[in-house]
Amino acid sequence: MRIVVICCSALLVAVASLASNPRPSLTADAFQVDSVHSSMVFRVKHMGTANFYGRFNSISGSFSLDDDPAKSSFQVQIKTDSVDTANTKRDQHLKSPDFFNAAQFPTISFKSTQVKKVGGEGIDVTGDLTLHGVTKPVIAKVTKTGSGGSRGRAIAGVEAQLTIKRSDFGMTFAADSLGDEVFIIISLEGAKQ
């Protein structure tokens, strides 16, 4: 009888121990995008002369990172009317039907469909970018920029870079004064869920 009690006690202790110190998850780590510490910047050439930069201030979404890149995924939503170029009238113009048409298309979104490892630190993330009501596949070069802890939660950072043609998304206005190619950087900080 004593042996049975000892065995049961040992089993309970073992189960309790497992519960308090779970083994590393076999699935990817999921992160919720921290919109305060995430950024999206875009660059476009003005009058064939200088590179002009703007940003979007409202970013949300989630991503998951895994040692096996194929199990990683990314999902980002950006509020179109958060575009900010440090000029009120230009921001209004960008929100108008001439460009982003924020009233009709309030969200820009990206959802990954395939992630694969490339040389070095980076991964290639293929996904569907929905911009201006048009969804097209794009490839973003993504690198992990760091990881750590903040306010008791694990955090991780990634940065994506991609180039799109705005005409592919039906944004054809001002073709003679603004470049067609737009370079985009999306930097995400996520807190582990």
Next chain:
Amino acid sequence: MLTLRDIIFAVGLPAVWTGVVLLIAWRPWRVQGLPPSGFWSGPVALAGSFLWAFLGASGPPQFPPIQVTDWLPFIAVVAAVIGLADSTLEIPRGVKWATGCLCIALATWMLIRPLPAETHSQTTKLSWLAMRAIVWGGCWIAIERQAIKYTGSAIPRDLLIVTSATALVLVMSASKLLGLLAGSLAASLAVFVAVGYFTSLSMARGSVLVLLTLLSGLLICGLFYAFLSRPNALLLLLSVVLTALSRLGRLGHLQGWKRHSVQLAFAAIPAVIAVILAVTDFAASMSEGSGDYGY
């Protein structure tokens, strides 16, 4: 800032196109006394001018349209076809009024429909549709009846004032595209005024319908998708309404300078106030410290 391309496509080509079409149709050199037969030219000139401007500013429209403004060239074509039918066929009056109002209502719906349900419920959209169809349909019927009665340059002149003001206000309401499109209609109407001085040009049977359908569409796009303020939208609408009223009743019996003064004042006063408000707002936004933005 207007580029050379903007000037060519939104002003130059519309003016030349309208000039050629109107001269072919209304032939100032024709023998006096022959009945006018150029009604068809108005819808062709106005819709063609609009399409030139759209092509120059935005390229060929997508079909099916995704972006709201891509509906505008198709609306121009449909309005022109209805206008051409009116100008070439003897359509019963009731059918004509119903078809024209339906055209305005359909254009309004195509432009309001893409608004997301989160910001504009179906009830709100239907209310706007009903209101605009009644007001703009009413304006069209009133101006069309005047255009049947009065030929020459007076009606195009009043509509030129409204359309020019609309172009200026839309440019300053954060959409150069909408401003250029309204500008192409203004450029076309300027040629109507010039040709109207020398001929018995009439805007009846098609032209007024095309113009008001497009003008209404541009104001909808400005109000819902750009930054056209409600007071300015109302003032521009008031300018159209007063143009429609300026020849009704006792006003229609005025003669000489009194008649022209009243007609000009009715069209111009709300339009000029709208332009002043838009300029003031634009100047105020520049003085906020974010610098000059001239497109």
